[in-house]
Amino acid sequence: MTPPTAAVAHDATVPRMEVTNLSRVFRGDFALSRINLDVLPGEVHVIVGENGSGKSVIMKTITGLFPPDSGEIRLDGSPVRFASIHEARSAGVLYQHQDLQLFDNMSVADNVCLESMGRTYSQMHSLMRCREIFDELDVGLQPSALLGTLGYAEKQLVAVIKTLATPARVVILDEPSSAMSESEREVLFRIVRALRTRGTGVFYISHRLDEIREIGDRVSVIHRGHRVATSPVHDVSRTSLVRLMTGRSHHHRYPRTEVKPGPVVLSVRHLRSDPVLSDVSFDLHKGEIIGITGLMGSGRTRLAHCLIGEQPVEAGTVTIRGRVTRITTPGEALAHGLVLVPEDRIHDALFARFDLTANVTISSLSRFRTRYGLDLPTIRDLVRDYAERLAINPGLPDDIIGEYSGGNQQKAIVARAFMNRGTIYLLDEPTRGVDVAAKVDIYNAMNDLVAKGASIILFSSEIDEILGMADRIMVLAKGRIAGEMSHAEATKEAILNLATDD
Amino acid sequence: MRMFALERIRVIKKYLTEHEQAEVQALSSLLSVSEVTVRRDLMKLEHEGFLTRTHGGAMINPPDEQAEPAPILPVDGETGRKLAELAAIGVRLIRDGDCVMLVDGEVNARIAERLEEKTDVTVLTNDVRIASLVSRQPRNRVVLLGGDMDPGGSAAYGSMTIENARRFHVEQLFIEVDGITPTLQLTVAEQKKADLVTAVVELAARSIIVCPADRVGHSAFYRFAGIKLADAVITNASLSDEYKSRLFAEDIALFTAIDVFEGKV
Numbered sequence: 001m002t003p004p005t006a007a008v009a010h011d012a013t014v015p016r017m018e019v020t021n022l023s024r025v026f027r028g029d030f031a032l033s034r035i036n037l038d039v040l041p042g043e044v045h046v047i048v049g050e051n052g053s054g055k056s057v058i059m060k061t062i063t064g065l066f067p068p069d070s071g072e073i074r075l076d077g078s079p080v081r082f083a084s085i086h087e088a089r090s091a092g093v094l095y096q097h098q099d100l101q102l103f104d105n106m107s108v109a110d111n112v113c114l115e116s117m118g119r120t121y122s123q124m125h126s127l128m129r130c131r132e133i134f135d136e137l138d139v140g141l142q143p144s145a146l147l148g149t150l151g152y153a154e155k156q157l158v159a160v161i162k163t164l165a166t167p168a169r170v171v172i173l174d175e176p177s178s179a180m181s182e183s184e185r186e187v188l189f190r191i192v193r194a195l196r197t198r199g200t201g202v203f204y205i206s207h208r209l210d211e212i213r214e215i216g217d218r219v220s221v222i223h224r225g226h227r228v229a230t231s232p233v234h235d236v237s238r239t240s241l242v243r244l245m246t247g248r249s250h251h252h253r254y255p256r257t258e259v260k261p262g263p264v265v266l267s268v269r270h271l272r273s274d275p276v277l278s279d280v281s282f283d284l285h286k287g288e289i290i291g292i293t294g295l296m297g298s299g300r301t302r303l304a305h306c307l308i309g310e311q312p313v314e315a316g317t318v319t320i321r322g323r324v325t326r327i328t329t330p331g332e333a334l335a336h337g338l339v340l341v342p343e344d345r346i347h348d349a350l351f352a353r354f355d356l357t358a359n360v361t362i363s364s365l366s367r368f369r370t371r372y373g374l375d376l377p378t379i380r381d382l383v384r385d386y387a388e389r390l391a392i393n394p395g396l397p398d399d400i401i402g403e404y405s406g407g408n409q410q411k412a413i414v415a416r417a418f419m420n421r422g423t424i425y426l427l428d429e430p431t432r433g434v435d436v437a438a439k440v441d442i443y444n445a446m447n448d449l450v451a452k453g454a455s456i457i458l459f460s461s462e463i464d465e466i467l468g469m470a471d472r473i474m475v476l477a478k479g480r481i482a483g484e485m486s487h488a489e490a491t492k493e494a495i496l497n498l499a500t501d502d
Numbered sequence: 503m504r505m506f507a508l509e510r511i512r513v514i515k516k517y518l519t520e521h522e523q524a525e526v527q528a529l530s531s532l533l534s535v536s537e538v539t540v541r542r543d544l545m546k547l548e549h550e551g552f553l554t555r556t557h558g559g560a561m562i563n564p565p566d567e568q569a570e571p572a573p574i575l576p577v578d579g580e581t582g583r584k585l586a587e588l589a590a591i592g593v594r595l596i597r598d599g600d601c602v603m604l605v606d607g608e609v610n611a612r613i614a615e616r617l618e619e620k621t622d623v624t625v626l627t628n629d630v631r632i633a634s635l636v637s638r639q640p641r642n643r644v645v646l647l648g649g650d651m652d653p654g655g656s657a658a659y660g661s662m663t664i665e666n667a668r669r670f671h672v673e674q675l676f677i678e679v680d681g682i683t684p685t686l687q688l689t690v691a692e693q694k695k696a697d698l699v700t701a702v703v704e705l706a707a708r709s710i711i712v713c714p715a716d717r718v719g720h721s722a723f724y725r726f727a728g729i730k731l732a733d734a735v736i737t738n739a740s741l742s743d744e745y746k747s748r749l750f751a752e753d754i755a756l757f758t759a760i761d762v763f764e765g766k767v
Contacts, residue, residue, distance in 0.1 A: 255734070255755040257594045286767070370536060378535065385506075389762040391739055415762070423767045436750050437743035444739065444760040451594055453767030 014077045016041050016201030017062075017093070017170045022071030024061055032058060032225045035071070039170065039201035044192060046212050046233070047205045049222035050245055050496075051296075051461040055205045056098065058222065059172045063088040063095040075169060092169035096176065098296070100159045104148035111147050111158055116165040133164055137190045151275065152297075153179040160191050171195055172203040177211065178297035189215050207295045209238050209500045221245055242500075246463075246492040254468025255443050256487070259450045261471070262286030264322075266338075266424050266455065268307070271316035276302045278479035280316070284424065289446065289456040291470025293463060295499050298476040300459040301343050304426045307457075308333035308340045320424070334363060339422035341413055343429045343459070345406075349413045352402030356392070357383045359401045359412050364419040386415040391441055407438025414445055425449060428459040443469060463492050475499050507765040510535065510543055518553060518562040525559040584714055584738055587759035589613045591736050592676060592712065595757070598622055600673050604632050605699060606657035607678030609712045609736075611635065617642055626670055628698065629657045645670070652694070659694035664701040675706030679713050680722030686729035686748065689722040696726040703731060710734045715741040729754065 015038040022035040035058055039045040049055045061068050064082030073080050075091060082088040085095060102111050109130035114121060117129075130143040139161065141154060150158065156176055163171045173192070177185050192215055195202050204216065212219050213233050220230040221244040229236075229244050266284040271277060276299040284290055294300050305311040307318065309327040317324055320336050327333050333340070342348035351359055360383050361368070368375045380397045387395030390411045392404075401412055410430065417425060427446070431439045446456055446469065460466050466473055473490045475482045475498040483498040510533050517532065518524055529540045544560045547553050553560045589612030596602055596613075599622045604610040606629035614632040617623055623642045627633050628649065636644035649663030677699050681689045688711060690696050703709050709731055715738035729735075734755040741758060749756045 250753060252733070253750050253753045253755055255757045257591075257757070258597060259594075375536065386762065389739065389760060391743075393743075418763050421764060435743070436747035440746045440750055440756050440758065441739065441760065444756075444758045445762055447594070447757070448760050448763050452763045452765070454763065 014041075015039060015074070016043075016076060016199075017203075018074040019058075019062060020072045020074075022058070022061060022068050022073070024057075024066060024069045026057070026066075030054070030057075030225060032061060032068075035225075035227050037203075037220060037227065037230075039203055041199040041201055042196050043217045044196055044202045044204050044215055046216035046219040047203055047222060048207070048209070048212070048219060048241065048245060050463060053222045053245070054225040055222050056174055057225075059095055059174060059203065059205070063093060063172070092167065093172070094163050094166060094168045094170070095172040096159050096163060096174060098174050098178075100155050102147055102155055102159060102162075104146070106147055107143065108141055108145050108147055108150070108158055109143035112143075112162050113165050115162065129165065133161060137161075137164075137187065137194060139187050151179075153181065153184050156180060157184055157187055157191075160188060164191060164194060167198075168195075168200050170201045170203070172205070174205045175207060175296055176204070177206065177208060178295065185211075207500065209241055212241075242493055242496050246496060251464045251467035254465065255440070255447065256469050257447045257451065258471070259287035261288045262453070265320065267319040269317045269319075271303070271306060271318070272314045273299075273302060273306045273311060274314050276479055277306065280476075280479070280481055282474060282481060282484075284455050284457060286455055287450050287453055288472070289450055289458055289470050291458045291460065291466035291473045292476060293460055293466045293473065293495060293499065294476030294482075296461070298499070299479055300461070300476055301428055303476070304340055304343075304428045304457070304459055307426060308338055310340075334420060334422070337423035338426065339363075339417045339420045339424070340426045341417050341428060341430050343432070345410055345413060345433070349416075350401060350409055352400075354401060355397065356387065356395065356399045356401055356412055357397040360386060360415045360419060363416055364421075367419075382419070383415075386419065387412075390415055390445060391437075405435065405438075407434035410434045411438055411441060414442055418445070418449070423454050425454055425456045426459070427456060429461065430458070431460075431462070431465065463495055466490075466495070467492065477501065506761075507543065507546075510539075511547060514540075514543055514547065515552065518560065523556070523559060523561045527558070584759075585609050586612055587738060587761065588712055588714065588736050589616055590761075591757045591759050592710070593617065593619065595674065595710065595734070595736075596620060596623060600624070601626070601671070602674045602676065603627065603667070603670075603672045603702060603706065604629065604676050605678060605702070606632065606695070607712065609714075610676050610678050613676065626667065626672055628659065628663050628667075631656055659698050663698060667698075667702050667705060670705060672706045674708045674710055675702060676710050676712055677703075679711055680717060681720040682711070682713050682718045682729070682735075683721045683725070684719050686752070687721070687725045688727050688729065688731065689725045691722045691724065693724050696724040700726050703727070708733045710736060712736045714738055718742075718745050 018038040020036055023033055025031040032054055047055050060066050062073060064084045064087055080091060109127045112130045113126040127143050134143060156179060160173060160176050177188055192202060216233045218230060219233050221228050263286055264283045265286050269281045271280040280303060292300055302311060306313050309329045309332055325336060357380060361379055368379050383397045392408050392411045401409055430442055449456060458470055467490055471487050474484045475495055477499055514529060526537050526540050530537045544555055548555050551563060553562050585608050588609045592613040593616045598620050601624040603626040604614055611631050614635040617636060618639050621641045625636045625644045628647045633644050633646035636642050647658060647663045647666040649658035650660040651658050679688050680691045683689060711732040718741055729752055732754050734757060735749055736757045739758040739760045746756060
């Protein structure tokens with residue numbers, strides 16, 4: 001196969017990129033400590049690690065999104081320090097994020113070629129160039145199609161193909177295959193091999209352990225901001241990788257209480273939501289916390305959204321307190337006592353420019369209706385009260401919430417959910433991006449909920465959190481519940497094995 | 503402070519106990535909530551059999567139709583409320599059939615009182631008051647550890663108590679401390695308590711430290727161990743963010759008495 005773009009000149013013995021002792025302290029309890037990583041020309045270096053172990057953060061630090069506190073980065077032997085992603089890109093270091101940077105309103109071809117063409121762009125040229133690459137790699141996409149009409153996995157492919165259109169020295173792919181099916185992965189691997197042939201160094205972040213041998217040359221394991229191992233892919237077994245990834249378990253620090261479970265309050269049978277969920281069934285009891293985990297793209301959030309009627313369900317039944325219920329809008333969900341704390345606080349929950357009062361009460365206003373309007377004094381008092389009980393800081397009713405820290409914003413969203421006085425709480429990544437103290441408060445608030453008879457489904461990618469807080473744990477993989485275990489029998493290894501099993 | 507439904511109900515009960523009957527209007531202005539809310543509360547209390555609703559108000563039912571004896575230990579006042587909060591969390595951690603040790607203390611006494619809700623709990627204690635509270639609970643069992651009674655007459659300490667305790671194994675040990683220092687050392691006010699606690703931690707599968715939030719950051723003179731001894735800490739939600747993160751970082755489960763969900767499902 002001839003490479004679609006001329007290779008960048010290289011000396012095979014000098015690493016394309018060499019990172020030495022890279023360190024950076026972040027807010028909260030996370031830090032990158034003395035990371036050493038390198039990638040040779042034409043090599044695929046796979047990076048694995050649990051969610052939150054720091055894989056993406058390393059890459060963001062290398063490419064200038066976060067300035068490092070110390071450490072050295074060499075590109076083809078000469079030291080570099082990028083001040084921005086843009087600078088990194090100009091130097092030939094391309095970072096393909098998990099959040100795809102593509103334009104829905106442009107054609108596939110333009111998305112692939114626009115950046116590399118710059119001023120030489122013409123629509124015809126772009127289409128031709130794109131078709132050339134697609135033919136070369138046997139990609140079954142239409143270059144002239146509007147990007148917005150593609151599925152998520154196909155968009156992931158486009159994002160990776162984009163890196164082929166530019167003569168890159170180093171390409172960083174961050175979980176490129178999370179939503180891909182087998183056939184799409186075949187194409188992905190062809191693209192990565194093409195990059196390899198060109199002498200590009202590839203960092204390939206992945207959760208799927210089965211991919212490592214197929215595409216990787218070397219593999220490194222990241223755990224809690226440290227690099228704990230690096231070795232050629234053929235020298236490591238799957239089990240030893242899982243062990244390295246999990247490290248020592250930290251689930252004893254979670255304040256879990258045990259509530260005697262009551263009758264089933266929510267029963268889901270054969271729920272299907274194309275193309276993510278194929279067949280999901282489970283029961284939730286009164287006073288119970290179920291933990292649902294799975295890899296990126298396993299459908300955790302999709303499941304939460306299906307339950308509250310935010311996303312369509314193709315088949316299956318949902319029974320709430322013994323009655324088969326069809327929920328088609330979030331408003332109906334609230335009326336049935338189902339309350340969601342969404343994963344993406346900024347986009348899906350917060351009214352950043354409104355005050356605390358509005359943010360906390362917005363979904364419970366009917367509680368304060370009087371003959372003449374809203375009972376504002378009561379509202380303000382109650383908001384103050386909630387702020388005090390949840391230690392929202394400073395917690396004054398008129399505070400503009402956009403100015404709060406992530407932890408306090410999240411606690412305000414939790415307060416909103418509580419004020420609804422629901423019976424079934426769906427918490428989607430409730431502690432993502434919040435400080436440790438706020439985490440502790442949120443866990444204890446969860447205990448308060450179940451002690452008073454409500455039930456919780458905790459959707460989380462943080463396995464320690466799931467192990468620490470959930471009474472029962474379910475692992476989502478390939479659109480179904482791949483396995484279920486009780487708090488007592490669950491281990492990190494068992495969860496990871498179920499989540500990554502193909 | 504705005505009251506949650508539970509507190510409102512407490513106030514309504516108190517009012518009715520004193521006045522025997524009440525008008526919706528009067529309660530509404532007393533509690534500064536709408537009449538609709540008061541009516542709802544009254545309906546709830548009628549279900550409980552506490553009162554009978556009348557046109558525009560309610561009448562208390564004769565005492566033999568009600569249940570719920572008044573708590574022996576005071577729950578009123580700021581301090582009483584905070585201690586009761588901690589006890590509520592402690593009780594949540596105890597499962598039916600557990601064998602626990604409650605070392606003498608105010609919160610532990612309140613835990614003992616609330617064990618009423620549990621079944622088949624065996625309590626080991628050096629505190630006479632705790633022993634007496636649990637002994638009244640028909641479904642639970644208590645073992646009082648003998649020894650030298652302290653001058654206050656409430657608890658036993660010393661080598662004899664320790665000797666007695668050594669015959670048992672407990673699942674959970676609740677230690678009420680008088681202070682956790684800024685360097686996270688556990689302290690109590692008296693040497694004899696420090697000695698007892700040091701000896702009994704070996705007997706427990708899980709050690710739980712109970713300490714009101716306003717005593718964290720203070721020393722109570724006798725240090726008996728570092729925080730590593732604790733598997734869990736029970737404190738008030740008002741604990742500062744700094745200590746919350748430090749305890750989490752020490753791998754200790756931190757239970758705070760958050761009471762935020764209004765009422766019960």
